[in-house]
Amino acid sequence: MASPVLSSQDTCSVCGAPLEATMRHCPTCRTDAGAPNVRRCRTDENLKALAARFDDAQARASASGCAKEFSDLADMVENKSGVVVAMPAQVAMALFQDPNSLYTNYEQLVGANVRKPADFDNDRQRCGTVGVLFGSYAKHIAYGALSLTEEGSPTYGDVHCRLRSVTIDKRTSFLVTNSYRFVRDYSIVAGDKLPAGYMACWNHRHSLVLAKLADRLSTGQTESDWLVLLIQSDGKDRQNDDFVEAQIYEGFDRNAIESMVATTGKILKKADKMFFKLAISEFKRLGGTTK
């Protein structure tokens, strides 16, 4: 059966003017309609499709004797999960050394001529992927992973910054897996409608996780098993990553960061060790606590 698809247009709640799904502000009265990536998750089509996927997952888990694990994991994600952005140590240092520094995404850095594009094949893949997912507002989206710990995906950098939920909960959406994998697995090409039920706003992130992981539950599993299921990575190749991707509308400054750790078990290069040390010392000076 074909998945329902997402609608592409809203109406401004203040002046009634048509509001394209890509726009944050009403073009007529400039009312802030909220982050477009979050609005897209709250369409009837997406909410209904996500609820149906969650209900199906719950029924399957119950049938296989995992009703308790299903409900424990749902509670844990709802109450304990947050967003971790992994970044190179040098980026973390820059963020902490300069109070005016902002975490910005690839598109903005390349657009501002601050960094060079990645090699041609990677640059094309990146631009193509974010283009089919977000269109012109891709330049506003920063990426992280939904995590139950202080660590995200190590393929994005050695330093993991968990963000204070209050700073991002209204502007963050979640995708069932990382963008590259999603576009590939669902064979989405330019012009295709996106399938509904595979993305969620903050308050429904547990539904997205359970719909995804229900078939991987088994009796007797606990938190330590679920941490591994939630973020899968070989630490080397992003193509092999599988995690629930957090898509944050606009970046953040150092005040959004509540914890900072280096990738567990990895020995950092000498320069990265120094960058991390500088970032951590500034983080602590500002009142941050580390393990």
Ligand SMILES: [Zn+2]
């Ligand atoms: Zn308006």
